[in-house]
Amino acid sequence: MKFAFIIDPIAQLNPVHDSSVAMMEAAQAAGHEVWITEFHQLTVKNGQVWGFLLPVTLTPVELAGDHWVAVEDWYKMGEGSLQPLSNMDAVLMRKDPPVTIPYLYTTQILDLIPDSTLVVNAPRGLQAANEKLYALNFPSVIPETIVTQDKAVILDFVAQREAAILKPLAGKGGEGILFLEERDRNLNSLLEISTRDADTPLMLQEYLPAASQGDKRIILLDGKPIGALNRIPTGKEFRGNMAVGGRVAQTEITPRDQEICATVAPQLKADGLYFVGLDLIGDYLTEVNVTSPTGIREIDLLSQVSLGKTVIDWIAQQVS
Ligand SMILES: Nc1ncnc2c1ncn2[C@@H]1O[C@H](COP(=O)(O)OP(=O)(O)O)[C@@H](O)[C@H]1O
Ligand SMILES: [Mg+2]
Incomplete structure (x- = not known):
């Protein structure tokens, strides 16, 4: 083929x-x-x-x-x-x-x-699914999340909790992700930079303390989990992404993870999103990576599998 x-x-x-x-x-x-x-x-x-x-x-x-x-x-x-x-x-x-x-x-x-x-x-799935916004389709499995470009709304969200995470909607690999606290003297200025003076909407999520134990990547093929790895923040960094030095570690797919996968699978299938990387922190879904999810090499190494082969064989089966 x-x-x-x-x-x-x-x-x-x-x-x-x-x-x-x-x-x-x-x-x-x-x-x-x-x-x-x-x-x-x-x-x-x-x-x-x-x-x-x-x-x-x-x-x-x-x-x-x-x-x-x-x-x-x-x-x-x-x-x-x-x-x-x-x-x-x-x-x-x-x-x-x-x-x-x-x-x-x-x-x-x-x-x-x-x-x-x-x-x-x-x-059409790639057009429909922004990697950050797509998670909002699954309100039962995501942390508290808002999307806004209104500084007052953001300040209110931050003031109501100990900490919050800000995410630019087009970022990847930890780009532009900020840890926000009300007492940060840079807070207003950070928001002005991130919203480009109220010109761009952003995502805000409640800060999940479980993030210090890792950001789990689960690879889904046709809606089914085929492998997972954990990315643990190192040093003073709060982000777990491999691109910013997160340490990779073997991990399990827990019953809760299975539940999250089952929640998103029907929509992914309907949108033709066959090869997807879910990011999970603690018990929550935080991001749905659909463009060019990574993790196969690391999972192959940690779990002695060959996910590339799994994916290619599945595609070959679909087109034969
Ligand atoms: N709700 C959250 N609570 C705590 N940390 C978070 C939260 N969402 C994201 N993070 C941290 O930010 C990093 C990047 O977040 P993510 O939403 O996966 O965006 P991307 O990987 O596209 O940059 C994660 O690895 C995690 O360490
Ligand atoms: Mg991510």
């Missing part, structure tokens, strides 16, 4: 960390063709979506004790050509956030691909 991956420039990917590379390796190992392109390399002509596709061959990472190692020239690209994406059995949209207007245009272009090619995640 033919798999196309829409990714950030391949030279910028980290083969020992990025889930996209794990999936490309798994596709290659299963005997599929692996093609890559970038989100700004799509063209619509004659009513078809074309991509400038490059064939790629990977040297898989190897296990060295407790970490993965990659050779320096871990990928080799063949000659590129413009091809209709309908020639592919599956297209994996794996461009990293932020979700910008050009990103949304790309999803609208991908939506023109005929159903005989499976696009993961579904373009």
Whole structure:
């Protein structure tokens, strides 16, 4: 079968960390063709979506004790050509956030691909689901949350609790996440910076003290949990994201986690969000990552599984 991956420039990917590379390796190992392109390399002509596709061959990472190692020239690209994406059995949209207007245009272009090619995640799902706001669809499993750009409303929310967490709606990897307390002398100024003087709505959540024990990532495939890892804040940092130095640790999927997964699964399925990373703190869902969730490499290492293979085999089964 033919798999196309829409990714950030391949030279910028980290083969020992990025889930996209794990999936490309798994596709290659299963005997599929692996093609890559970038989100700004799509063209619509004659009513078809074309991509400038490059064939790629990977040297898989190897296990060295407790970490993965990659050779320096871990990928080799063949000659590129413009091809209709309908020639592919599956297209994996794996461009990293932020979700910008050009990103949304790309999803609208991908939506023109005929159903005989499976696009993961579904373009309409990517349009519908902001990674922060989507959690609001599941009020029974989220912490107290508001979305506003009104400074007075934010100040009131902060004043009513010991601490609150502020999240820009387009952030990832901990970007722009703030820990707010009423007594912080920078509070007003921080809010002015974050709301760009009341021009951008933000999310505020009650601060969950369980965050110090970790931010759990659960990978869902077609609504079912297939693996999990914990990310524990280190040093003086309150954020658990791997991108800011969170320490990864093995973890379990508890009955409460299963309940949260079951709560979100029907909506994810309805929206074509097949490959998703849920972030859970304590007993609550805090974020639904749909663009290019990460964690596969780390889960494979900690749990001796091969989630890339699980995902690729599932996609192959859907399109066969
Ligand atoms: N409600 C919360 N209470 C405490 N800490 C939180 C809360 N929400 C997020 N965090 C912290 O902020 C980090 C990033 O939050 P998240 O919502 O997952 O956004 P992103 O990962 O996109 O930056 C988490 O790893 C966690 O440490
Ligand atoms: Mg997160």
